Amino acid sequence: MKPRLLTPGPAEVPPETLLELARPVFHHRTSEFRQILAKVVDDLKYVFQTQADTFVFTASGTGAMEASVVNLLKPGDKAVCVRGGKFGERWSELCERFGAEVIAIDPQWGDPADPAAIEAALEENPDVAAVYVTLCETSTATVADVEAIGRLVAATDACLVVDGISAVGAIPLKTDAWGVDMLIVGSQKALLLPPGLAFLTVSEKAWKRVEQAPRRAYYFDLLAARKAFAGKGDTPYTPANTLVAALSRSLDQLRAEGIEAVWARHHAVAGAVRAAAGALGLKLLSSAPSDSVTAVFMPEGIDADEARTALRTEFGVSVAGGQAQLKGKIVRIGHIGYIDALDTLGAIAALEMVLVKMGAAIELGAGVRAAQQALVSASA
Amino acid sequence: MKPRLLTPGPAEVPPETLLELARPVFHHRTSEFRQILAKVVDDLKYVFQTQADTFVFTASGTGAMEASVVNLLKPGDKAVCVRGGKFGERWSELCERFGAEVIAIDPQWGDPADPAAIEAALEENPDVAAVYVTLCETSTATVADVEAIGRLVAATDACLVVDGISAVGAIPLKTDAWGVDMLIVGSQKALLLPPGLAFLTVSEKAWKRVEQAPRRAYYFDLLAARKAFAGKGDTPYTPANTLVAALSRSLDQLRAEGIEAVWARHHAVAGAVRAAAGALGLKLLSSAPSDSVTAVFMPEGIDADEARTALRTEFGVSVAGGQAQLKGKIVRIGHIGYIDALDTLGAIAALEMVLVKMGAAIELGAGVRAAQQALVSASA
Numbered sequence: 001m002k003p004r005l006l007t008p009g010p011a012e013v014p015p016e017t018l019l020e021l022a023r024p025v026f027h028h029r030t031s032e033f034r035q036i037l038a039k040v041v042d043d044l045k046y047v048f049q050t051q052a053d054t055f056v057f058t059a060s061g062t063g064a065m066e067a068s069v070v071n072l073l074k075p076g077d078k079a080v081c082v083r084g085g086k087f088g089e090r091w092s093e094l095c096e097r098f099g100a101e102v103i104a105i106d107p108q109w110g111d112p113a114d115p116a117a118i119e120a121a122l123e124e125n126p127d128v129a130a131v132y133v134t135l136c137e138t139s140t141a142t143v144a145d146v147e148a149i150g151r152l153v154a155a156t157d158a159c160l161v162v163d164g165i166s167a168v169g170a171i172p173l174k175t176d177a178w179g180v181d182m183l184i185v186g187s188q189k190a191l192l193l194p195p196g197l198a199f200l201t202v203s204e205k206a207w208k209r210v211e212q213a214p215r216r217a218y219y220f221d222l223l224a225a226r227k228a229f230a231g232k233g234d235t236p237y238t239p240a241n242t243l244v245a246a247l248s249r250s251l252d253q254l255r256a257e258g259i260e261a262v263w264a265r266h267h268a269v270a271g272a273v274r275a276a277a278g279a280l281g282l283k284l285l286s287s288a289p290s291d292s293v294t295a296v297f298m299p300e301g302i303d304a305d306e307a308r309t310a311l312r313t314e315f316g317v318s319v320a321g322g323q324a325q326l327k328g329k330i331v332r333i334g335h336i337g338y339i340d341a342l343d344t345l346g347a348i349a350a351l352e353m354v355l356v357k358m359g360a361a362i363e364l365g366a367g368v369r370a371a372q373q374a375l376v377s378a379s380a
Numbered sequence: 381m382k383p384r385l386l387t388p389g390p391a392e393v394p395p396e397t398l399l400e401l402a403r404p405v406f407h408h409r410t411s412e413f414r415q416i417l418a419k420v421v422d423d424l425k426y427v428f429q430t431q432a433d434t435f436v437f438t439a440s441g442t443g444a445m446e447a448s449v450v451n452l453l454k455p456g457d458k459a460v461c462v463r464g465g466k467f468g469e470r471w472s473e474l475c476e477r478f479g480a481e482v483i484a485i486d487p488q489w490g491d492p493a494d495p496a497a498i499e500a501a502l503e504e505n506p507d508v509a510a511v512y513v514t515l516c517e518t519s520t521a522t523v524a525d526v527e528a529i530g531r532l533v534a535a536t537d538a539c540l541v542v543d544g545i546s547a548v549g550a551i552p553l554k555t556d557a558w559g560v561d562m563l564i565v566g567s568q569k570a571l572l573l574p575p576g577l578a579f580l581t582v583s584e585k586a587w588k589r590v591e592q593a594p595r596r597a598y599y600f601d602l603l604a605a606r607k608a609f610a611g612k613g614d615t616p617y618t619p620a621n622t623l624v625a626a627l628s629r630s631l632d633q634l635r636a637e638g639i640e641a642v643w644a645r646h647h648a649v650a651g652a653v654r655a656a657a658g659a660l661g662l663k664l665l666s667s668a669p670s671d672s673v674t675a676v677f678m679p680e681g682i683d684a685d686e687a688r689t690a691l692r693t694e695f696g697v698s699v700a701g702g703q704a705q706l707k708g709k710i711v712r713i714g715h716i717g718y719i720d721a722l723d724t725l726g727a728i729a730a731l732e733m734v735l736v737k738m739g740a741a742i743e744l745g746a747g748v749r750a751a752q753q754a755l756v757s758a759s760a
Contacts, residue, residue: 003404005407010405018401018403018404024383026390027390097596098598186618188405194620216477219439237441238441240440243620
């Protein structure tokens with residue numbers, strides 16, 4: 001059976017990139033690798049829309065999230081953490097683990113943070129050191145208004161840190177223009193690579209705090225990372241160099257398409273899935289749905305995890321389920337990675353067939369047709 | 381030109397493993413991945429000769445070294461650190477960064493630690509929490525007597541932590557029999573994988589300290605790693621799952637050959653290189669040379685880094701150079717990875733040709749012949 005990975009990450013990877021991973025291993029302390037790393041960092045800056053220092057860590061995204069906490073905050077610093085989902089909660093866990101005082105913003109799961117709530121927290125606490133936000137809260141498929149939050153934080157002494165792991169490269173995030181002081185991104189999502197690398201940008205404003213904070217990190221020490229890269233174009237510790245070389249191929253594809261076109265493509269596909277859900281009477285979980293992943297409730301009486309199993313075993317289509325209180329209630333369909341509109345139409349068709357077999361009262365083809373109409377409109 | 385990577389890591393990877401890396405990405409929260417992870421952990425325990433809990437981190441070896449410090453030690457704990465090279469120094473840097481009081485053992489570069497010095501340090505400081513040792517100090521190609529050190533530490537309340545990153549899988553290390561409480565290994569050395577994964581074992585004795593230490597780690601939190609693996613056979617954060625699947629292929633090869641046979645093979649090849657060096661009048665740096673890498677001084681008047689460049693550009697052979705005070709004086713020839721005796725004979729032949737061209741007074745073929753004789757003796 002032909003597998004189609006429509007999970008919100010790890011996502012599918014183009015064959016050119018996979019073939020690069022099959023090439024012989026090479027040494028990392030060489031001008032060959034330094035050239036690749038310099039090129040990849042340059043491409044990442046383009047994708048992230050930044051001129052800020054950008055680092056590559058051999059770790060999954062959580063490692064780079066940790067780097068943005070342990071390097072930036074002093075023990076006792078106040079950190080505003082937007083939660084409202086599993087990944088937002090990770091921010092407050094990390095901040096607490098490293099001794100920060102957490103000021104939590106708790107939207108309902110599925111709702112984005114109200115920027116006014118962040119504004120109020122900053123006004124009440126003028127000594128906040130950093131605001132931690134999730135661009136796409138993957139557990140609820142909800143996108144944050146980072147641009148609005150960025151305007152508020154830029155007017156204060158606090159730094160804005162954004163977990164963009166699951167969505168950057170798929171949906172708009174303008175690091176510099178929106179005042180993001182640290183951006184964290186993972187390799188296995190919209191950047192078209194397997195898991196293993198994480199990326200972090202550091203603004204001048206963030207460097208000032210990093211330089212004043214006690215040096216509590218080692219593997220994720222940003223001062224060591226800056227010194228190694230500025231000095232010799234290197235990393236302080238052995239990088240996953242074959243993954244970096246493969247990333248270069250994937251970034252070539254994003255560059256060639258153009259980042260605005262990439263964003264528009266994800267917007268069109270996500271819009272098509274939302275149109276299909278509407279036509280099938282399936283409710284969206286999120287009031288601010290992301291273009292990187294869509295979470296839809298299954299019809300009353302249908303176990304979402306049974307539907308997922310049927311999708312995978314009968315049609316090879318992998319989608320994610322719900323976490324915590326959403327388990328068994330929703331499916332989450334990813335729009336990131338090397339999948340296109342036709343893969344997505346196929347997944348909608350498969351979901352329709354599965355739901356009809358499970359006894360749901362839906363019309364076969366209604367979702368596909370609505371999605372086609374949305375795609376035609378988007379390309380008009 | 382056909383490249384041959386005889387560096388002490390990253391090392392060459394078998395084609396079966398490289399091809400596995402070119403397979404489509406799959407999701408990590410699946411029974412498919414949990415089965416692969418369980419199998420890999422089981423194979424790692426065989427290679428490490430342990431029944432202790434064994435964890436896979438998405439990081440390079442330094443990340444797992446950090447895990448063995450930040451989880452095991454309380455601030456103010458005493459840590460005996462064997463230095464005598466660049467990687468031993470990393471132990472004392474890590475221990476200091478996380479607030480331990482370092483008791484340094486400083487053998488000359490190229491000499492192993494004298495177990496009596498460690499014994500004396502433990503007697504003077506009965507409250508030592510951990511002893512940090514490097515199995516093969518790669519910067520000097522020197523092997524530590526971990527078995528003897530293990531006997532000493534086992535008689536105390538201290539834990540023995542061994543950085544086996546560059547050598548485990550190539551040379552003997554019997555985790556349980558030698559009383560190693562934490563063993564750290566990297567993927568890109570003798571385990572036949574590209575960089576990106578690091579491994580850590582934890583003995584019962586080590587768990588007691590971990591459970592009592594303040595919880596200062598997050599990405600490298602061992603309690604979280606134990607909970608995720610014991611509970612669902614999982615990792616707490618997204619693992620580099622395609623690297624884990626590829627590792628399974630490499631570990632199949634080590635299992636099929638048998639770990640004692642793998643150790644004997646590296647012993648024979650390293651012995652052949654030492655014999656060649658002797659025949660060519662090239663002095664070894666180390667008084668306790670490791671079977672995973674050999675460091676040899678170049679003849680008087682020959683710049684080692686020029687010789688390395690010639691080896692690479694004329695013959696495709698990559699070897700490492702000297703670090704710090706050894707820069708330009710030595711070459712380090714790795715014996716790990718998917719290279720065999722004939723690759724190694726080729727590298728010796730190339731080195732002879734390069735040295736003759738650079739004006740050294742050596743006899744072409746003398747090193748190769750001595751290496752052949754050593755290989756014949758080893759297989760007799």
